[in-house]
Amino acid sequence: MKFGTTLQNEIFPPWRLSYIQYDMLKMELKERQLDHEWSEEDEQDFASMLDNELRKVYDFITAKLGEAEARICYCERTVKSFMSNPRWASEQSWQIMDDALTEVLFDINDLSKFSRVNYTGFLKIVKKHDKWTTYDLKQHLVERLRDTPLDNQRFDVAIVFISALHDICRRRGKPRTGNSAAGGDQNAFERATSKYWIHPDNVTEVQSIILLHLPVLIFNKDKEYESTDSAVSSVYFDNDDFELYTGRLQRDEGAEAIRFRWYGPSDKKSVFIERKTHHAPWLNGVSIKDRFRLDANDVPKFVSGELTPDVIASRLEAEGADEETVKQAHFIATGIQKSFKEKDLHPMCRIFYDRTAFQLPGDQRVRVSIDTNLTFIREDSLDGKERRKPGEWHRDDVGVDYPFSYVPEGDILRFPYAILEAKIQTHLGQKPPEWMDKLLSSHLVHEVPKFSKYLHGASYLYGEHIPLLPWWLSEMEMDIKKPRESTFGLSRSSSFKPLIDGQYQRAMAAEERRIGLVADSIRRSTRSAKKPKSLEQEVLKARATVLKRGDHPHYYGTPPPGPEKERINGELGEAVNVENGDIYLVTILLLNFGDSVSRIAGGIFIGISAVVAIYALYRFEKRAWMINRRMLGRYDDLWGPAVLCCLLVGALIVNFYLRFR
Structure with missing residues (x-):
């Protein structure tokens, strides 16, 4: 499919005018070349048009992102007010x-x-420009994109804040039990891990779907979240024969992977010394990842052997660590230093990515992580280039500023997809929840069993030194983006209302509960031998039952937060909200439980309801027609509310007149 057609299919109609005018730019290329040979003046004009389009798109994204952040801030303030004053939060x-x-x-x-x-x-x-003309515009675009970046990384922080607030709302402000930092002991459980690639176009949607079920896991809640907090950097060690690479690829018994990892900005303070062992003999053949922490200044001493396992254990004992922690750190440090010495290991590959982890704090049964901006950088000197100063364990010219444009192209590989890892605790008999099964079998992800970041990076950066290659390299030649085959995921209705798995999920569920509860209330009332004391009490009782047993309904849109509506007390002393949508409930009760006067009033209300419904449908269709054509004019309604109020007041006057007569 041509990109012009793809673009038209992808356009979100309310934002149509803010998209790149691709057909216009393409037409400029064609018509100018048909009229005359492409000149320097044509090149300058085209570059100027391209810059204008890029600025338009960038400004629109910036404005919309600012608008979203303002709405998030408003929600945050409101949620905080609910938590500080629980009586306000119904x-x-x-x-x-x-x-x-x-x-x-x-x-x-x-x-x-x-x-x-x-x-x-x-x-x-x-690309079309460079193909059809003798000029090279690619480098110009690269430079302009540095000033006006169009990347998904800008949305990650917003997603984290939405997740935190959504989790609070889901818990209705109740405190979360569980430690966000729990789970540091990697030996505590067995996990079944499945790995998937995500096309960049689908990353935010996958994150959003997971967010609706699991909160983003934030380890340090004492500081405000920043984009660099998601950065993960690891240096993998191997020798010139790639012994560790080969062992991991062949899944040899006891094969190791040794890496030094740190989180966040490049001015790291702590480094985790980690070792993965395939079928560890000291754990009855269970594969394991174990690690301990060192201060960044102590890492060179540990690599050289100056900092011994005994010294590390003594420091932990002085800090008050428990006996098991001290014993584990000593055991791991001894094994890693032994591998360094016997296998002549040295830094081989830096792997960087931004990680978003989803997990209930303190609950490790289900954990999902998404790694974006995955990048592989050479650390070795196999080609004769010195990338580190003597005595250093990693190159110091690389930070966490993706896309690392300053790194020579021969030293870097940027992975085109995001990585999703789903981890389930198998020793507890845990099974994937239904929503996860649907996600992992959907068009949004592409399964790649046994995918390894280090194996992939090493196979690309050192292909001339490696005899064996991973099986999934052939998958890189195919397009993993699949067409939508079902309604699963996030979408919009024809009127642009949010749909989850193709449904107005919350509104439909609430409406079904509401109708069922009202019907139950009416059936119970008709079966009762004793008539209600009064019509007013029956209305209040039925309405209170609905509100007590079901959620408040919200129809196909989100009403803006505002002051609480007027309240009246029901027969049981419960707070009942008075809403315009309850006119049909009043009408049903008037017709079923009233006398002749009440039935006349009920008939009048039914007539008003029918008129209002037809008029509302007319206004909705007219506004949708105006919006789709971006027409200027009034979108508010001057007469509708006034006429509705007059009709209701008239109906009440008739009701009172008939009653008092």
């Missing part, structure tokens, strides 16, 4: 906040798709 209030956050999440997902399709459009049009 079930309905929490639900409204949750729905508002879901709306923002959908907007972020749409903005991510907008960013990706426009980025692809600029690459495509520049």
Whole structure:
């Protein structure tokens, strides 16, 4: 399919005018060349048009992202007020906040798709330009994209904040039990891990789907989250014969992978010394990952052997660590230093990525992580280039500033996909939840069993030194982006309302509960031998039953948070909200439980309801028609509310007149 057609299919109609004018740029290329030979003036004009389009798209993304951040801040302030004053926070209030956050999440997902399709459009049009003319515009685009970046990384921070607030709303402000930092002991359980690639166009949608079920795991809640907090850097060690690489690829018994890992900015303070062992003999043949922590300044001493396992154990004892922790650290340090000495290991490959982990704090039964911006960087000197100063264990010219444009192209490989890892605790008999099964079998992900970051990076960077290659390299030649085959995922209705798995999920569930509860209430009332004391009490009783047993309904959209509505007390002393949508409930009760006067009033209300419903449908269709055609004019309604109020007041006057007569 041509990109022009793809772009038209991907356009979100309300934002149509903000997309790259791909067809216009393409037409400029064709018509100018048909009219005359492409000149320097044509090149300058085309570059100027390209810059204008890029600036338009970038400014739109920045404005929309700022708008989303403002809405998130408003939700955050409101949630904090609910938590500080619980009496303000009704079930309905929490639900409204949750729905508002879901709306923002959908907007972020749409903005991510907008960013990706426009980025692809600029690459495509520049490729056509360079092919059809004698000029090279690719480098110009690369430089402009540095000033006006169109990347998904800008949305990650917003997703983390939405996740935190969504989790609070889901718990209705109750504190979460469990430690976010729990799970540091990697020996505590067995996990079944499955790995998948995610096309960049689908990353934000996958993150959003997981977010609706699991919160983003934040280890340090004492500081405000920043984009660099998700950075993970690892240096893998091997020898010139790639002994560790070969052992891991062949899955030899006892095969090791040794890496030094740190989290966050490049000015690291702590480094985790880690070792993965395939079928560890000291754990009855169970594969294991074990590690201990060192201060960054002590790492060179550990590599050289100056810092011994005995010294490490003594330090831990002085810090008050328990006996098991001290014993484990001594055992791991001894094994790693032995491998360094016997196998002549040295730094081979740096692996960087930004990780978003989803997990209930303190609950390790289900954990999902998504790694984006995956990058492999050479650390070796096999080609004669010195990349480290003597005595250093990693190169000091690389930070966490993806895409590392300053690193020579021969030293770096940028992976085109994101990596999803789903981990399930198998020793507890845990099975994947239904939503995870649907996600992992959907069009949004591509399964790659036994994928390894180090094996992939080494096979590309050192292909001339390695006799064996991983099986999944052939998968890199295919397009992993699959067409949508079902309604699974996030989408929009024809009126642009959010759909989850093709449904107005919350509204439909609430409406079904509401109808069922009202019907139950009416059936119970008709079976009762004793008539209600009064019509007013029956209305209050039925309404209180609905509100007590079911959630407050929200129809196909999210009402803006605002002050609480007027309250009246029911017969049982419960708070009952008065809503315009309850006119049909009043009408049913008037017709079923009233006398002749009540039935006349009920008939009048039914007539008003029918008129209002038809008028509302007319206004909705007219506004949708105006929005789709981006027409100027009034979108508010001057007369509808006034006429509705007059009709209701008239009906009440008739009701009172008939009653008092």
